[in-house]
Amino acid sequence: MAKDYVGDALERGDGEHFTRKIPVTPLAQIRLLLKAEKNSTKAVAARLGVSQRTVERYLAGQRKTPRKALRDALVREASKVWQPRVRQQARRRAAASGGITIETRARFGYTAAAGSTDDPRERLLTVHLPAAYAGELFQAQQNGASDQELREIVAKGFQEIYFQDGGRRADQLSEVEIQDITYLDVKF
Template sequence: MGLVSDGLDRATQRAFTRPIPKSAGAQMRYLVKQLKGTRPVAALLGVSQRTVERYVKDQIRRPRADLAQRLADAVRARWQPRVREQARRQAATSTGLVIETRARFGFTAAPGTSDDARVRHLTIALPPAYAARLFDAQQAGASEQQLREITAEGLGEMYFRDAGRRAPGLAVEFTDVEHVDFDL
């Protein structure tokens, strides 16, 4: 995936009301129930169907580190879909998103201004319209570059143009992203 997409996923995962199952057996049983069989779970995790069956029966209790990570990620991606959707809907209609990022920002402005790109650490509240655009684009399968463009547009509007109160027509460049984190 990418930085922005993963950041949006982490933000919705913070809305969970219950933690994911802890043991490997409980995680496997959850996936078997969700995917309706051991064969799809085995294909998803890259293990044999028999291995999945052994985890379900608690004959194997401790997975290898790489399998444990893939297993936890697969469960987390499917955990509490209604809670996740409700959090997205609320952010897109009323609360918006808070974005924290460290990236290089540059912009195009009138001659003689300080438009040189520099690394900035920003924490900005984005309005619900940008949250809706980001979540809709992510659901539609937008590329990481498209998600970054929407994020740059939102940051440009709220930080550099101050919601339309200054610097009209300023075009913001959002590059060399070191980290992005969202909060609902």
């Protein structure tokens, strides 16, 4: 399974705005997921990749210490549903006026005019993208866009803001592509 670099980075960016810590005990995390899934133990089990009976055992207190895979799944899934209003407010601010800052180490390739090199090169970039790109990213993620589609939005923003410097240079540059991401971090 391919790593979801952009989606995961957006989720981590949400975490910086939380006003309280995410529950740490497995029981509290399962209860949080149960509330998010409208009391469906079956839905919680599907999210965690375990059986419905396993979820029921934790809720009944028959199990208390999960194995590593379940522990990791609990942390990952609980952080996705923790403080949804705080998450929405932070995203709304970024999409309305603040924008997002993306730091990445990746290989960037592009289509350019004849006579210039378009070989992909690894770069370490920190670029602030305007609110329009933040809104487009958040909307695409909410609509279930793949990591490739999210990368294309980021690449389009990098092309306009970094490579073309808002239209002041590289006007012959037609398409930037992000490949081989080593890491990607988002702040908003």
